[in-house]
Amino acid sequence: MDGFRATATNEALAPEQVRGFLTENPGFLRDDDGLLAELGLRLDAANVVDFGPAALARVHAAHREESTARRYLEATARANFSAQAQTHGAVIDLLEARNHADLARRVDELAQLRFGLAAGVVALEGPGRTPAGWRMLVEGQVDMILGGGQKLASMGFAPTALGLFGERAPQVRSMAMVRMAIWEPARQGLLAFGSADEHAFTEDMGAELVAFLARVVERTAERWPVLN
Incomplete structure (x- = not known):
């Protein structure tokens, strides 16, 4: 684990390398409470990574922006039709x-x-x-x-x-x-x-x-x- 942290600090890792490491070391993410908090994730009772408040807030913000854009387009279409x-x-x-x-x-x-x-x-x-x-x-x-x-x-x-x-x-x-x-x-x-x-x-x-x-x-x- 310490070796991974040192490598991540000294050089950029490709997404495939990160994915491969986490696949081979599932406990790395699950057991690191600080990293989970930084990512806005948490473990549920079944030991499965779940979205935390920060991640949910991001999803909600994205949904709100999408809804606002959709309402604007709909209003513009109605105005043009009128x-x-x-x-x-x-x-x-x-x-x-x-x-x-x-x-x-x-x-x-x-x-x-x-x-x-x-x-x-x-x-x-x-x-x-x-x-x-x-x-x-x-x-x-x-x-x-x-x-x-x-x-x-x-x-x-x-x-x-x-x-x-x-x-x-x-x-x-x-x-x-x-x-x-x-x-x-x-x-x-x-x-x-x-x-x-x-x-x-x-x-x-x-x-x-x-x-x-x-x-x-x-x-x-x-x-x-x-x-x-």
Whole structure:
């Protein structure tokens, strides 16, 4: 036993060597109360090594972490399913629009009623007239709001976008915005949603559902003639 301790102290042992030694010397572990305590093990009445409090605590902690991760994944899945269901319902609402003004009104209403947001906005660059209910932008303003470089979407807080939300701008703490191109030749536009929650839209979020709604708004708006 002393020889084993000296060897273990002076050089690293392969797992197979440790296993072989314990197989040939079963009493080494069973009779060493101090080593059993360090390993979090104990002997039961049948002289069988059993898990002690430390080992059980580790197992419990691992189980708790696994349960927490599982609950997070389940909650995320439920949230994604709910968002998709609400988005599909929103599409039906948008397709029932009767004109450009009604389309803009429906965007704002679904933002508040379906998604619990502060506002929903449809904006359009000039030149040319801007439909009633839509926000008017100067040429190049979509690039400026989204951060330039023909960027397609922006998630998070953008100070340059606060003007889109008019009198409700002071409530907005985060935005989801997607570029649109409407009619032919295309006029640049923007679908924007604002939330009073700074964590509702963050930079690490995907913009797929908002982009899907933007495509619906584009196609719906093209039902009616472009205004010049």
